[in-house]
Amino acid sequence: MNNLERMKRFHQAKWNEPIIYEISEPGARAVLVPGPCCECTSAEEAVASLPSAMLRKESPKLPEVAQLQLVRHYNHLSQENIGVDGNIDIGQGTCTMKYNPKVNERLAGDAKLSEMHPLQPEGTAQGILELFYRTGELFKEISGLDVFSMQPGGGSHGVLALASIVRAYWRDMGEENKRDEIITTLFSHPADCAVPIVKGYKVTIIQPDAEGYPDIEAFRAAVSERTAAIFFTNPEDTGIFNVRIKEFTRIAHERGILCCYDQANANGLLGVTRTVEADFDMSFFNLHKTFGAPHGCGGPATGMVAAKKELRPYMPVPLVEHSPEKGYYLDFDLPKSCGKIKSFWGVAPVVVKAYSWIMSLGAEGLREVSRVAVLNNNYCMKKILAIRGASISFPNHRPRVEQARYSWQKLKEDTGFGTADVQRCVADFGTHYWSSHEPWVIPEPFTIEPSESYSKQDLDDYTAVLAEIARMCYEEPEAVRRAPVNSTVHHIDHDYFDDPAKYAITWRAYNKKYKGYFEPR
16 A cells, blocks of 8 residues: 555544533532632632732633543544644645654753743743743854844734834834834735734735746835835745845835844745845744744744844843843843733743754754755645646746745636645545635645655655645546545635624634623533
């Protein structure tokens, strides 16, 4: 049996599993919470000792579930999921899925870290503060920048920190109200547009030229005395690296504009090129994803912010610093700071994992990560473009860095099946597939990012799955219409999710909107 035949025999556990509130039973308990750890003789006395403003008017409406039912519930949910430990997930494009060393999970879970409290005295937290500081020192080499904050809790949160620094800078310069515009590009990460809008900026989006580069003449026309900053992802989500990037930063700097670099997709650049060489003033990196902690949706995240020393006064507080007198300490003495971006000081377990990953690889290892990621991506590109019905965005610009955005437009024209149909079929092979950010600007898109973790056999197997699904679209259309049959996913009405009036993202909101009451049954 070859690997494709084995993958076609995949069959996932499928449970008609209710959400936890629906299995709630009044009085059921998974664990008995100990009484108050104080001198009070009863829980009533402990409650009476609290300020009235801290007391709830009524108990929180939490699910009540016995321990065995709780274990079954979460086991059922886990069996309905697939991930890097169980399948080839290079189809999760732009997310840099890779092998995350399990030893680093052990380090991050050590009681010396997991039992710490973020408010304990600095003198008792020298170890983790040193790791934060040393991680910043490593990134001085990786990025060429000078100051670092590991406070943001993810990539988009890192963009929020950059936008906050921009606003704090122009406030200090007395031009906060004048500099009210941000420029980004169509294929930069969507957060580079959305987050500045949240911060109150107007956003101009530069369209690509025929080669897929941001149109430089459109950029020249867009910059003005009102432009506060540019937010560029490079390589962009198409996988195209903008080789003219320094021309964009030069034009911006000539007008006094700050240059912000979204380096969420840095997996193909480590040891190859640095932020400072593109002349950006600040950047953020995902310590998850790129630097060896699980993707944010599968674990905690950190969007580390980096900047030139001139921007230190505007960085989030506190910064982790070191001196012979104080040791490692939290520096709150930044009166011009953009403020705190997140509660406490950062997601320490992610920093531990990233530091461990970088130190285990060393400088040459980081370069090898990027070389292999680029090699894997271009190998996949060659295989995918040989599949009937597949094409690539901006075909006049064939080289890509660590990922690429493809199109099934020809498949759609030939068979009536598009990327959503392929996506449903992929689930029947026990693997995963992502189209693109929405709204689609590439017709019938799909995005593949094979990082350094995947072998040639993995790449051959995954592209063989795509080739088999394309064959089915042309030769076995009924099988495609029925898909998926072996997975937990099913064909859904996507229009339902395009209507904000129908959104209910919490159990309470769902009950209010669709059942007319607030309490769980």
